[in-house]
Amino acid sequence: MFGILGKSLSTGIVTTKYPAAPPKVSIRARGRPEIDWTQWKDARPAAAACPTGAISFQDAGGHRTARFDLAQCIFCGLCADADPAIRMTNRVECAARDRASLISAARYKLGDDGAHRQLVPGPAPVATEPARPPAPAVSSPLESIGRQIQQRSRLIFGRSLHIREVDAGSCNGCEIEIAGLNSPVYDIERFGIHFVASPRHADMLLVTGPVTRNMELALRKTYDATPEPRCVVAVGACGCGGGIFGVNYATRGPVDAVIPVDVYVPGCPPNPHALLHGILRAIHREQWGRI
Ligand code: SF4
Numbered sequence: 001m002f003g004i005l006g007k008s009l010s011t012g013i014v015t016t017k018y019p020a021a022p023p024k025v026s027i028r029a030r031g032r033p034e035i036d037w038t039q040w041k042d043a044r045p046a047a048a049a050c051p052t053g054a055i056s057f058q059d060a061g062g063h064r065t066a067r068f069d070l071a072q073c074i075f076c077g078l079c080a081d082a083d084p085a086i087r088m089t090n091r092v093e094c095a096a097r098d099r100a101s102l103i104s105a106a107r108y109k110l111g112d113d114g115a116h117r118q119l120v121p122g123p124a125p126v127a128t129e130p131a132r133p134p135a136p137a138v139s140s141p142l143e144s145i146g147r148q149i150q151q152r153s154r155l156i157f158g159r160s161l162h163i164r165e166v167d168a169g170s171c172n173g174c175e176i177e178i179a180g181l182n183s184p185v186y187d188i189e190r191f192g193i194h195f196v197a198s199p200r201h202a203d204m205l206l207v208t209g210p211v212t213r214n215m216e217l218a219l220r221k222t223y224d225a226t227p228e229p230r231c232v233v234a235v236g237a238c239g240c241g242g243g244i245f246g247v248n249y250a251t252r253g254p255v256d257a258v259i260p261v262d263v264y265v266p267g268c269p270p271n272p273h274a275l276l277h278g279i280l281r282a283i284h285r286e287q288w289g290r291i
Contacts, residue, residue, distance in 0.1 A: 015187045016273070019280060023092060023273035030075045031091040032266070035068055037106045039085045042115040046079035046086055052237065052244050055079055063120065064110045070094060070102040071241035071254070074268035095265045095278035099256065102240070102264060160192035161283060164202035164226065168219045168258075169212030169251060173269040174236040178206065180272040193279065199225040204282065206275075207259075210238040210245040211252040223259045231282050233263045235275065240264040 016024060025031065043057040043066040050056075054072040058065045080086045096102050108116035165178055181188040182195065196202050199222045211219055223232070234255040237243040242253040255261050265278030 014184050015190070016185055018186075018273055018276060023277075025090045025092055025271070025273060027090055029090040029092070029271065030077065031089045032070060032075065032094050033068075033073065033077070033080055033086050033088050034091075035104075036085045036087075037104075038119055040066065040083070040106070040108075040116060041085065042083070044114065045082040049078040049082040051076065051078065052241070053246075054241075059110060062110050064108045064116060065105055066108065066116075067103060067105040069241060070104075070266045071099065071264055072237060072243065073241075073266060074237045074243060076268075092267065092271055092274040093277045094267065094270075094274060095263055095281045097263050097281065099240075099261070099264055102266060160194065161204060161279075162194050162196045162202045163204045163206050163279070164196055164199045164222070166199075166205055166207045166219060166222050168207055168209040168215040168239075168255065170209030170236070170238060174208040174239070177269045177272055177275060178208075178235070181275060183272075186272040186276060188276065188279075191280070199223075200227065202226050202230070204231045204233060204279070205259075206233050206235055206279070207255045207261075208235045208239050210242050211255060211258050212250055213252060214250075216252050216258055219255075219258055231262045232259055233265060233278050233282050234261045235265050235278070236270055237266060237268040240266050243268065 018024075043055065043064065047055045047057055047066075052072045052074055054069045054074075056067050056069075058067075075088070077088045080088045094102075107120040109118045109120060111117045165175070167175060180186055188194075199205065203226075205223065205226060207219065209215070223230070232255065234240050238245060239255045242251070245251045245253075247253040247257075252258055263278050263282040265274055267274050270278070
């Protein structure tokens with residue numbers, strides 16, 4: 001017993017200072033890829049290598065629009081192997097409230113050999129998402145008033161938050177990272193954030209997986225059972241963009257194809273720092289301790 005006590009005392013505090021300090025991530029950790037848009041000469045090899053369609057392009061009228069969708073990216077690095085203008089980083093703070101903000105694009109003049117010739121200045125038209133049935137509307141007056149009160153009270157008091165995790169068809173990679181949030185290293189309870197067993201006790205749903213058709217009804221029922229105002233965080237490449245599964249006979253694709261989503265946390269899987277960033281962003285506390 002004295003041995004254990006001595007070890008605990010000599011180990012000291014292991015809890016990350018995040019978000020008061022930047023996340024400590026190994027330089028070998030896989031984070032988001034970055035594209036040097038000005039130096040990118042040909043989107044074809046990277047698009048061919050990309051297993052999820054996160055990198056794509058469209059040619060029309062002597063121009064090419066190249067597009068990168070972070071929500072669909074599984075951080076595999078195949079594009080970086082195929083193209084020197086792309087490099088993998090260890091950046092993990094990628095969560096966004098707006099799905100469209102995860103998409104970046106650029107427009108180039110196209111050469112006869114099919115390579116890019118020159119970056120065309122100005123914003124590139126972002127290709128539209130494939131059509132999918134809209135998620136049910138939830139903007140009832142109660143929902144809208146409740147959201148305003150919730151945001152104000154959270155900004156002022158930083159009150160506690162209860163999360164119900166929903167595995168809607170995940171491989172459990174995201175669940176392993178989510179379990180890390182309760183470890184002494186990430187210790188999500190220091191923010192007054194707790195995981196609960198029932199959606200009836202939850203303020204937030206943390207949803208993983210490309211929603212399988214078997215889980216679609218369960219997800220809708222879980223959403224309906226969560227009291228308003230509620231918040232939904234889609235986790236991982238599958239939850240944000242459908243991942244490598246997309247829409248098929250067994251899956252409905254991203255979470256926002258089934259229920260409305262407030263925050264997207266890309267990654268495959270997103271590590272606990274990335275999850276913390278997304279959860280704190282959902283309650284407007286991502287700058288906690290830094291301001
Ligand atoms: S890192 Fe992302 S963009 Fe690059 S090949 Fe893999 S999934 Fe596609």
